Amino acid sequence: SDFILDFGRDRNFIGLVNGLTYEALSISQGTQDYSSDTIIQIRETGEYLAVIKGIPSQTLTTTDFIALDSAISPPEIIPDSAGNTLELARDIGYLTEEKTFSDFVGDLDLDDYYQFSLETESDFRVVLEGLSANADLHLLDDRDNILYASTNSSNIAEFIEKTLPPGSYYLRVFPQEAGENTTYTLTLSSNGITPEPTPVPTPLPEPTPTPEPIPTPEPTPVPTPTPEPTPTPEPTPTPEPTPVPTPTPEPTPTPEPTPVPTPTPEPTPTPEPTPVPTPTPEPTPTPEPTPTPEPTPTPEPTPTPEPTPTPEPTPTPEPTPVPTPTPEPTPVPGTLSFSAPNFSINENGSAVAAVTITRTGGGQGAVSAIINLSDGTATAPADYLNTPITVTFGDGDITPKTIAVPIIDDTLVEGNETVNLTLGDLTGGVTLGSQNTATLTIVDNDVADGFNLLRGTYIGSSGEDEATAVELSVTGDIVVVGNLNGVARLQRYSTNAGTDPLSNIPLGGTVNDMEVSRNTGHIATVGDFGIKVFASDGVTSLWSQSGNFDRVAIANNGLVATLESSSRRVTFWDATGTQIASQVLDNSDRRFADITLTPEGDRLYVTGHRQAYYNGSGLQMPLLYAYNTANLETRLWSTWGGSVNTVGGLGLTSDSRGRRVTIGKDGGLYVLGWTDGGATLFKQDGLNMTTSLGSRLIQQDNYNSFAGAGSGSFTFFAKIDPNTGNVERGQFVVTQGDPPVNNARSFNPISIAADEAGNVYIGGNASGQSKNRNTQTINGEPVGSYTSGEMSILAVDANFQRKYWLPLAQSGDTDGARGDINGFAVGNGTAAIFATVTQPNVATLSGEVNSTQLGGRDAYLAVWNA
Incomplete structure (x- = not known):
């Protein structure tokens, strides 16, 4: 029998020959190794004719068969002549x-x-x-x-x-x-492919007629009308040559040498028509040049010199006094200001956002100013030196100046501290700009073995509870959404332990995501109930729309973006809830996991993965796209895009995905990724698949190395240039076995956030030991025992150097705490997570609302000073 491997209904037909009919066939579903296939036999004899791979027998009907030896011609079959991938196009x-x-x-x-x-x-x-x-x-x-x-x-x-x-x-x-x-x-x-040949010949003939010298020989056969050429003097050069040949056409060889001396006496009339050289060819017929004075009407052009009164326009330069305004700017030495209200520097003295002074509005003269430093939460001289710093600009110098503030790199775990900066004592007539004060944050580089919780409480009921997302409000409150005992709820909490929710609003259905606007505090929530937007109090409803959405983002201007993951559809809503755009993004082989908007609302970023195939096997390739919110049809850039054959050819065959994307409080773009092994596309330059990240891949120790790793769930995170998609720096996170030598284990990424100083915070769960795990403490107590899949939080500084990494198992817990950190929020020195606990106990505080487990799965809120 024949094996048919590529049969497609509605596109292919099975031919019946030798008088065979559909009624004479036995069509049945295969068994054992052929359980997914259709078996075709001759009903009467049982002879096997064909096995159709991957086609259920019940889907075949008489319309799928054609009698090829009958008089009826089969319907037209359109071949699949187009390639099915970009590479096979x-x-x-x-x-x-x-x-x-x-x-x-x-x-x-x-x-x-x-x-x-x-x-x-x-x-x-x-x-x-x-x-x-x-x-x-x-x-x-x-x-x-x-x-x-x-x-x-x-x-x-x-x-x-x-x-x-x-x-x-x-x-x-x-x-x-x-x-x-x-x-x-x-x-x-x-259009526009063939025009090249036609212009080549046509211009060549056209220039040939243009030279008047060619027509001038032609008049030579018309010498008699030499008086008539007088009209030709209008092109004064050409008529004069015409008389040259006309008077003595035969003697032309001799007259041309003779004319050179002869004209000199007679041209005296001709000098008026300045073309003195032109009569030089005509002198042989010296009497005939006299007709040339008849062209003396041409001197009427010489009256045009009489328009030399046009010099009277030269008075127009007298308006050049207009330059007098230009001297007015010249005496302006300009204005000095800080370039921003906030700067940051690592405790080791390396700048994160360097203190910068700008000179605007002028640059004349040498000017200077003094920057005075005073204590914020940092103190001098223990944390920094408060000696005033002088900044100078030379005459014409408008280049911004960066200054170095001397920082004391101690070994104390102090957290981030601030220094106040004031600009003053100006010289050179320069003025003081409105941004004349700023704050410098010193980013602590000392790692503690633990930290102290401000809040640690279970949330929910004795039923099944699930955390979804957490954000910080503009007033410093903690905003959470979750599905608590089967009901989607929006709640607000203070940072004070033991206090009940500030607000508690049911949303209906199931909630999938939430985000808070950074200037208004408006709260956007989405789920199978659609979209609901609230004021910052978490109670007042601003607008709502029905639907089923997976992810949401909100900008400062009230623009809201929603994502429907299954259909790849992004929809924009204005501040009143009116839909203003909706677009299905990219190809059907893309899977989108998250979106974010810039605070200004001008850019949308999307992450997820592409389900591709290489050598017959599935391959998941991460993706990160940028769009202008005014045009969702065209991407601005894509990171980790490109040919699957290139990626597979490099051996980068570990499935990898983008999971979360966010705009940090520092304005940076951050992406959180997952990979199931070390042969991952995340190792490469996001804009050039054949180039590695090199020094931009930050490896601090073997907890960033895949040595000894098998398949698993490993973390990659990166800071991305929001304008180009270039990976500025990236890092892998793995746990280790015990002992931690070349024995990489899983760390599964779930949530990410970044603060004003560029510190990055990641929530996940670990199936292996985090660094120094067993020496970590929470509120002075050692963490509980390890279990696979334990909830862990990781923090790194702006240079991707580890600050802390610890599990959240309650002290004394013997079987470990397991769960997912579904949401992470950070800002203004406060950090919060909202997690789902699948196996207690997690770290809580006595006196909290719920310091012990509630039963079933529980939601969990933890807050601390970042």
């Missing part, structure tokens, strides 16, 4: 004429790719039509980035019409949703 070559292709996309052929090239800048047009279901069209570059998209609904035709520069491009045709199956016709055209 059908190459059309240079698009010099209209091209049309017919094909099919659907469940059995998810993507069709076409490649074409343009030799010159061209007006390009493509139309996708003849659809029986909803299919979309993308125009891509060679890195699979979407340049333009057409995503009409239903079976409406798609088209893209753009002016494109020369280069190579790709088209992708794909079904909008699973289950959409359709044939299609794709027509491409462009």
